[in-house]
Amino acid sequence: DIQMTQSPSSLSASVGDRVTISCRASQGISNYLAWFQQKPGKAPKSLIYAASSLQRGVPSRFSGSRSGTNFTLTISSLQPDDLATYYCQQYNTNPPRFGQGTKVEIK
């Protein structure tokens, strides 16, 4: 059973800051890692798939990377609209599994 460990659980940053969120898989998942954004009261929205591919329509300030079983979501310049909780999710094995989530707040 693949476990996804996400950190930090929350962060507070200023508009314009560079923000990074980490996710580690307990075993190899190749590139089968996605990042989701969930705004309060809304369904999750896919931002990135295959570790680093940006979904159509997602702003280019979002990016993803992989190093082995470690994955990173980066927001290059935080915007007020980025207030949300972010989840990593592996889809190498079924059913998929989410990380615990990172709540991003704006200072």
Add this chain to the structure above:
Amino acid sequence: EVRLVQSGAEVKKPGESLKISCKASGYNFANYWIGWVRQMPGRGLEWMGIIYPSDSDTRYSPSFRAQVIISADTSIATAYLQWSSLRASDTAMYYCASLSETTANFDYWGQGTLVSVSS
């Protein structure tokens, strides 16, 4: 355009049964995995399980096996999540999500169904 439309909010008592639905449109429902995600109040997202509608192959997350039943009806392009005996701890928002052919991930989401269980 892919759309997943879920059934409306439910208020139930402990011990009651419930079946909620997720109607799909805009793609070949039978040939793509579709699943259910639970979100308890103030908590994170948890995959409950997924189903391949054309042959009803179903994969449950360990925490939800024997707690719920996931099913699908290809004739009406609808997936279901059902409980035989609800508990207060089943109070949560439930989302359905389907696989994208383009990304091979669960990119399409329903709007959510809120289930409240209280005596």
